[in-house]
Amino acid sequence: xxxxxxxxxxTPDTDIDRLAEAAGAAARAWRGGPAAGRAALLxxxxxxxxxxxxxxxxxADEETHLGTARLDGELDRTAFQLRGFAQQLDENQVxxxxxxxxxxxxxxxxxxxxxxxxxxxxxxAVFAASNFPFAFSVLGGDTASxxxxxCPVVVKAHPGxxxxxxxxxxxxxxxxxxxxxxSGVFGMIEGASITPGVRLVRHPEISAVAFxxxxxxxxxxxAEAQARSRPIPFFGExxxxxxxxxxxxxxxxxxSGLASQLAASIVNGCGQFCTSPGVIVILDSDxxxxxxxxxxxxxxxxxxxxxMLNMALRDGFEHGVARFERHLxxxxxxxxxxxxxxxxxxxxxxVSASQFLADPALHEEVFGPAAxxxxxxxxxxxxxxxxxxxxxxxxxxxGADAPTDANCRLLxxxxxxxxxxxxxxxxxxxxxxxxxxxxxxxxxxxxPESTSVGFAAVxxxxxxxxxxxxxxxxxxxxxxxxxxx
Amino acid sequence: xxxxxxxxxxTPDTDIDRLAEAAGAAARAWRGGPAAGRAALLxxxxxxxxxxxxxxxxxADEETHLGTARLDGELDRTAFQLRGFAQQLDENQVxxxxxxxxxxxxxxxxxxxxxxxxxxxxxxAVFAASNFPFAFSVLGGDTASxxxxxCPVVVKAHPGxxxxxxxxxxxxxxxxxxxxxxSGVFGMIEGASITPGVRLVRHPEISAVAFxxxxxxxxxxxAEAQARSRPIPFFGExxxxxxxxxxxxxxxxxxSGLASQLAASIVNGCGQFCTSPGVIVILDSDxxxxxxxxxxxxxxxxxxxxxMLNMALRDGFEHGVARFERHLxxxxxxxxxxxxxxxxxxxxxxVSASQFLADPALHEEVFGPAAxxxxxxxxxxxxxxxxxxxxxxxxxxxGADAPTDANCRLLxxxxxxxxxxxxxxxxxxxxxxxxxxxxxxxxxxxxPESTSVGFAAVxxxxxxxxxxxxxxxxxxxxxxxxxxx
Numbered sequence: 001x002x003x004x005x006x007x008x009x010x011t012p013d014t015d016i017d018r019l020a021e022a023a024g025a026a027a028r029a030w031r032g033g034p035a036a037g038r039a040a041l042l043x044x045x046x047x048x049x050x051x052x053x054x055x056x057x058x059x060a061d062e063e064t065h066l067g068t069a070r071l072d073g074e075l076d077r078t079a080f081q082l083r084g085f086a087q088q089l090d091e092n093q094v095x096x097x098x099x100x101x102x103x104x105x106x107x108x109x110x111x112x113x114x115x116x117x118x119x120x121x122x123x124x125a126v127f128a129a130s131n132f133p134f135a136f137s138v139l140g141g142d143t144a145s146x147x148x149x150x151c152p153v154v155v156k157a158h159p160g161x162x163x164x165x166x167x168x169x170x171x172x173x174x175x176x177x178x179x180x181x182x183s184g185v186f187g188m189i190e191g192a193s194i195t196p197g198v199r200l201v202r203h204p205e206i207s208a209v210a211f212x213x214x215x216x217x218x219x220x221x222x223a224e225a226q227a228r229s230r231p232i233p234f235f236g237e238x239x240x241x242x243x244x245x246x247x248x249x250x251x252x253x254x255x256s257g258l259a260s261q262l263a264a265s266i267v268n269g270c271g272q273f274c275t276s277p278g279v280i281v282i283l284d285s286d287x288x289x290x291x292x293x294x295x296x297x298x299x300x301x302x303x304x305x306x307x308m309l310n311m312a313l314r315d316g317f318e319h320g321v322a323r324f325e326r327h328l329x330x331x332x333x334x335x336x337x338x339x340x341x342x343x344x345x346x347x348x349x350x351v352s353a354s355q356f357l358a359d360p361a362l363h364e365e366v367f368g369p370a371a372x373x374x375x376x377x378x379x380x381x382x383x384x385x386x387x388x389x390x391x392x393x394x395x396x397x398x399g400a401d402a403p404t405d406a407n408c409r410l411l412x413x414x415x416x417x418x419x420x421x422x423x424x425x426x427x428x429x430x431x432x433x434x435x436x437x438x439x440x441x442x443x444x445x446x447x448p449e450s451t452s453v454g455f456a457a458v459x460x461x462x463x464x465x466x467x468x469x470x471x472x473x474x475x476x477x478x479x480x481x482x483x484x485x
Numbered sequence: 486x487x488x489x490x491x492x493x494x495x496t497p498d499t500d501i502d503r504l505a506e507a508a509g510a511a512a513r514a515w516r517g518g519p520a521a522g523r524a525a526l527l528x529x530x531x532x533x534x535x536x537x538x539x540x541x542x543x544x545a546d547e548e549t550h551l552g553t554a555r556l557d558g559e560l561d562r563t564a565f566q567l568r569g570f571a572q573q574l575d576e577n578q579v580x581x582x583x584x585x586x587x588x589x590x591x592x593x594x595x596x597x598x599x600x601x602x603x604x605x606x607x608x609x610a611v612f613a614a615s616n617f618p619f620a621f622s623v624l625g626g627d628t629a630s631x632x633x634x635x636c637p638v639v640v641k642a643h644p645g646x647x648x649x650x651x652x653x654x655x656x657x658x659x660x661x662x663x664x665x666x667x668s669g670v671f672g673m674i675e676g677a678s679i680t681p682g683v684r685l686v687r688h689p690e691i692s693a694v695a696f697x698x699x700x701x702x703x704x705x706x707x708a709e710a711q712a713r714s715r716p717i718p719f720f721g722e723x724x725x726x727x728x729x730x731x732x733x734x735x736x737x738x739x740x741s742g743l744a745s746q747l748a749a750s751i752v753n754g755c756g757q758f759c760t761s762p763g764v765i766v767i768l769d770s771d772x773x774x775x776x777x778x779x780x781x782x783x784x785x786x787x788x789x790x791x792x793m794l795n796m797a798l799r800d801g802f803e804h805g806v807a808r809f810e811r812h813l814x815x816x817x818x819x820x821x822x823x824x825x826x827x828x829x830x831x832x833x834x835x836v837s838a839s840q841f842l843a844d845p846a847l848h849e850e851v852f853g854p855a856a857x858x859x860x861x862x863x864x865x866x867x868x869x870x871x872x873x874x875x876x877x878x879x880x881x882x883x884g885a886d887a888p889t890d891a892n893c894r895l896l897x898x899x900x901x902x903x904x905x906x907x908x909x910x911x912x913x914x915x916x917x918x919x920x921x922x923x924x925x926x927x928x929x930x931x932x933p934e935s936t937s938v939g940f941a942a943v944x945x946x947x948x949x950x951x952x953x954x955x956x957x958x959x960x961x962x963x964x965x966x967x968x969x970x
Contacts, residue, residue: 028897073592080593100920107558108565111916112909116941119900226711230875230927233934390715403958411959412513415604415950424597424954431596435585437951442715448948449718456601456949463933464941465900466922469909473888474896 006063007159010191016199022184023123023152024205029182030150035094038148039086041179045139046079046086048171056167060133063161065307066269071134078134081141081432085148088455093434094148095119095462097475112469118462120150121233122207123184125200127221129212130160130309131272137161138168138188141432141453142210142235149461151207152185156200158213159192160310194220201225208461211236212274212452215365215443222446235460236446237439239365240393241278242427245382245410250399251288256295258398263299265426267346270306271369272313275394275427278365281353281382284375293373297333297348303369305343313367314344320366321347327362329355333373348373353381357388379406383413391441391448394420394427417441419448491548492644495676501684507669508608508637509690514667515635520579523633524571526664530624531564531571533656541652545618548646550792551754556619563619566626566917570633573940578919579633580604580947582960597954603947605635606718607692608669610685612706614697615645615794616757622646623653623673626917626938627695627720634946636692637670639685643698644677645795679705686710686717693946696721697759697937700850700928707931720945721931722924724850725878726763727912730867730895735884736773741780743883748784750911752831755791756854757798760879760912763850766838766867769860778858782818782833788854790828798852799829805851806832812847814840818858833858838866842873864891868898876926876933879905879912902926904933 049056053075060071088094095118102113124146129136136142138155146153157165165188172186189196194217201209201224209225209232211218218238225234250258265277280296282289308314318339324330330349337345346369353376356362362372376382386395395414400407400423414421419440420430430438436454439445445452450460467474534541538560545556573579580603587598609631614621621627623640631638642650650673657671674681679702686694686709694710694717696703703723710719735743750762765781767774793799803824809815815834822830831854838861841847847857861867871880880899885892885908899906904925905915915923921939924930930937935945952959 028901077593098920100918107914108562108917111918112907114916114918114920116920116922122901231931232927233932400959401956403956416513416607418950419948420951420953421955422597422953423956423959429592431599432593433585433596433599435583435599435601435951437601437949439949441948442717446716447718449944451949459934463926464922464924464936465903466905466920468905468907470906471886471888471908474885474908 006162007192008157008162008190010193010196011189013199016189016196017203019154019184019187019189020123020200020203020205022182023154023187024184026152026182026184027120027122030152030185033150035089035092037179038150039089041147041175041181041185042082042086042089042144044175044179045172046082048175049075049079049134049139049168052167052171056164059164059167060161063164064130064133064309066133070269074132074134077432078140081135082139082144084432084455085144085458088458089148093455094458115467115470115475116464117467117475119465121461121463122151123205124151124153124461125206125209126153126155127197127209127211127213128155128158128165130158131269131274133161133164136212138165139172141457142212145457146210146461147185148458151461154187154189154200154206156197157188157190159190162190165190197221198224202228206232208232209234209236210452210460213238215239218446233460234446235450235452237274237452238443238446240274240440240444241363241365241389242275242392242394242396243279243281243386243389244277244396244427245281245398245414246289246292247397247399248283248286248288249401251282251286251292255288255292259292259295260299261426263296263303263346265428266300266371267303267306267369268428270308270343271346272309272367273428275430277371277396277427279372279374279385279389281374281376281385284352284377293333300334300346300348303346305340305345307343308368317344317366317368317370320368321370323361324349324370324372327359329359330362330372344368346370350375353377353385357384363389379410383409386413386417390417391444392418393438393440393444394418394422396422396427398423419444419451491647492677493642493647493675495678495681496674498684501674501681502688504639504669504672504674505608505685505688505690507667508639508672509669511637511667511669512605512607515637515670518635520574520577522664523635524574526632526660526666526670527567527571527629529660529664530657531567533660534560534564534619534624534653537652537656541649544649544652545646548649549615549618549794551618555754559617559619562917563625566620567624567629569917569940570629570943573943574633578940579943600952600955600960601949602952602960604950606946606948607636608690609636609638609946610691610694611638611640612682612694612696612698613640613643613650615643616754616759618646618649621697623650624657626942627697630942631695631946632670633943636946639672639674639691641682641685642673642675644675647675650675682706683709687713691717693717694719694721695937695945700724703931718945719931720935720937722759722937723928723931725759725925725929726848726850726874727760727877727879727881728764728766728871728874729762729881729912730766730883730899731774731777732882732884733768733771733773734886736767736771736777740773740777744777744780745784746911748781748788748831750913751785751856752788752791752854753913755793755828756831757794757852758913760915762856762881762912764857764859764870764874766859766861766870769837769862778818785819785831785833788831790825790830792828793853802829802851802853802855805853806855808846809834809851809855809857812844814844815847815857829853831855835860838862838870842869848874864895868894871898871902875902876929877903878923878925878929879903879907881907881912883909904929904936
């Protein structure tokens with residue numbers, strides 16, 4: 001079995017250039033077009049996904065092994081997200097302008113009339129992820145938010161689900177045709193190597209890149225985006241450890257319930273979530289902690305194996321676990337079993353905080369159902385563990401309900417490394433709403449001031465322009481026909 | 486005369502590290518501190534500048550030759566800006582949180598309670614500019630906005646005005662002492678080489694960089710910021726051509742008034758403004774255009790020479806003008822005179838749009854009182870000139886009052902390359918207000934989604950964090966004493 005058995009051939013350079021140029025032409029034609037038109041497109045895409053649900057979910061399951069129940073829910077979420085951005089457009093929440101009247105007098109008090117409007121950046125290159133074949137793929141959050149901003153999209157399909165990608169792209173192509181939009185509003189390229197993606201990122205018409213994927217691939221494409229003669233923003237999500245701090249207060253109250261929630265989060269989708277918990281920190285001296293560890297280990301041992309997305313990820317996971325196994329400071333808690341073809345067994349290793357802090361190799365993400373249980377001597381060690389982990393999409397703080405000094409300091413440390421801090425529940429499952437923040441300091445995101453989930457994601461693809469002493473006509477959205485040049 | 490006659494020695498590495506570490510400690514102590522405390526600091530700084538006005542303006546004039554009238558006005562603007570950010574803090578306009586209640590049910594509709602708060606990034610390295618010794622220097626807009634966000638600042642002083650920089654830093658040090666803040670809230674380093682700045686940008690405690698200066702220096706420091714093991718945002722303003730499109734409608738109405746306004750803008754501060762107009766585009770066939778060119782040339786010839794900031798800039802200017810003089814397609818309009826020690830004479834060259842488009846060397850900024858008059862055959866050539874110029878802080882569109890197709894297309898082209906589009910007046914002079922946008926596509930800004938002037942500048946130094954199911958105490962600003970660890 002090859003690593004990606006049905007990987008598509010690389011899209012030829014001439015086709016990549018043609019799609020980027022069509023996207024550039026569409027950007028000039030479409031930008032400033034009415035919000036209602038963009039909302040109609042997003043709703044058409046949501047409906048298209050739902051109408052072909054049976055076919056799409058079956059294809060997705062064949063290509064990703066994620067199971068039809070999960071994939072059905074993911075399609076729901078993707079349609080919800082597309083309609084959510086449409087709703088934001090209906091409610092004039094996208095690209096809100098800020099106007100200030102002139103003030104008479106000399107500067108600095110005196111000033112001209114200024115209106116700060118938000119304009120779309122231009123064509124966005126979207127790199128689809130393998131682990132969410134709907135929600136972070138062809139018509140996922142990056143595409144939805146770019147289209148909502150008025151930016152055409154050229155998707156680089158993930159080679160892990162090529163047939164699903166093509167079927168999804170066909171929905172987009174039908175929708176733009178039906179609505180009479182320029183064909184360049186949506187395009188897709190393919191390939192299993194980095195070559196077509198690099199060509200796309202280098203194309204002068206591309207104005208921004210959105211990427212969800214591996215650290216290595218993201219770093220390489222980010223470097224390409226910055227090496228252009230005119231560098232462009234690269235919004236990349238490159239990996240995350242998602243520490244969970246389980247304080248005695250929470251474990252004393254419901255350690256066994258939390259153990260089963262956490263085990264489910266670790267093995268959910270075979271641990272192939274960007275928010276999958278990779279480090280669990282407990283207080284060593286606490287009796288409730290020991291019971292929690294026993295329950296967590298038992299729940300992980302009882303979890304059924306689940307196929308990973310592809311052999312490359314399975315190999316990476318087994319290598320990561322082998323690295324823990326060889327490490328003198330790490331002891332295995334879950335039961336060792338012979339490798340099974342169905343999928344990997346969940347792994348839980350145990351290490352003291354001081355040993356964890358001493359070896360940066362232990363701070364690297366192992367993508368899949370593996371976690372390290374870190375035993376800290378006190379709050380200071382917990383805080384040191386958070387700082388050592390560094391940029392993360394999430395930190396979970398169980399049992400910090402009271403405003404004690406220790407909890408304040410833990411919260412501050414959590415906030416300083418994460419894009420989202422949870423006080424209850426598990427980090428997997430990311431709500432799509434206006435207050436969501438899915439990002440965080442490097443490497444969780446290459447642009448920690450931005451989010452790739454939730455309605456603020458559209459802001460990534462807008463840029464402010466101040467119009468000074470503008471006549472009334474210049475402050476209206478430009479009619480699409482006039483804007484078409 | 487050396488290029489920077491009184492350039493200070495490089496701050497030793499150990500002192501740079503000590504200041505960065507103090508800034509890191511102060512960030513942990515200060516972040517989340519009350520907005521009122523930050524407002525008090527900003528007001529104290531404004532008052533300090535005003536109290537020492539006589540001394541500071543005299544020092545600034547000695548070191549920059551910008552003239553006391555201009556420097557007095559610049560000090561006013563700097564104090565206005567500091568108080569403006571304080572006012573924003575008073576009115577709770579900085580780091581506004583967005584809360585959403587939980588929604589019952591299964592995802593995607595059901596979701597936990599989420600509050601999106603804005604947290605300071607951490608210590609900011611601010612690189613002062615030479616051309617605004619108050620407004621873009623030690624206590625200028627970058628420092629004001631970083632402090633407003635709750636980020637400590639380490640300024641790299643510009644070696645062109647070392648004594649003024651030290652006197653300004655002393656005001657900041659007195660203010661932090663008086664208010665009982667950690668000394669690490671403000672620090673300053675010096676040097677005429679790039680070495681101390683590079684060390685500062687590489688320091689692990691530094692979380693963001695704000696830079697106003699040369700293209701070369703900015704590109705080098707941006708590369709350092711991105712080459713860190715954890716890259717950080719680099720907000721750089723690297724240069725701008727600021728095209729002015731003078732349409733017949735405007736020139737027929739008041740060509741002579743506009744010519745004198747424009748000449749004043751070109752020679753203002755010896756053309757040493759980031760928004761100084763470098764390219765003026767007119768319609769070749771228009772009679773009013775010819776009269777405008779004669780008036781503009783005469784006004785530039787009549788302008789008195791003004792000393793440049795330093796010999797390096799003077800040399801750069803003379804080289805730039807010599808490049809135009811040697812260019813076969815460019816003819817000089819202003820009168821050639823022998824070099825004077827007082828300062829350079831203004832230069833206006835003339836070139837056809839087709840020749841301008843043919844040679845990218847003509848699109849490079851010449852820092853100082855020089856501009857190219859570009860004669861376009863039609864609107865399409867004007868649009869091509871804008872596209873060729875690329876990223877610019879401003880575009881000025883005179884005479885686009887009516888919503889004709891041509892004006893719509895010109896506006897669209899202007900918006901696509903600029904951070905600010907003016908319909909009246911000249912681009913020099915940047916109002917400090919909420920709707921201001923001082924940025925634009927590369928190289929005008931390395932982060933075109935951000936502004937370095939106006940109250941939105943504070944957003945550069947904040948990062949969103951979503952707090953999920955947070956107890957009430959965690960949604961309050963943390964008391965500084967508890968946050969101090």
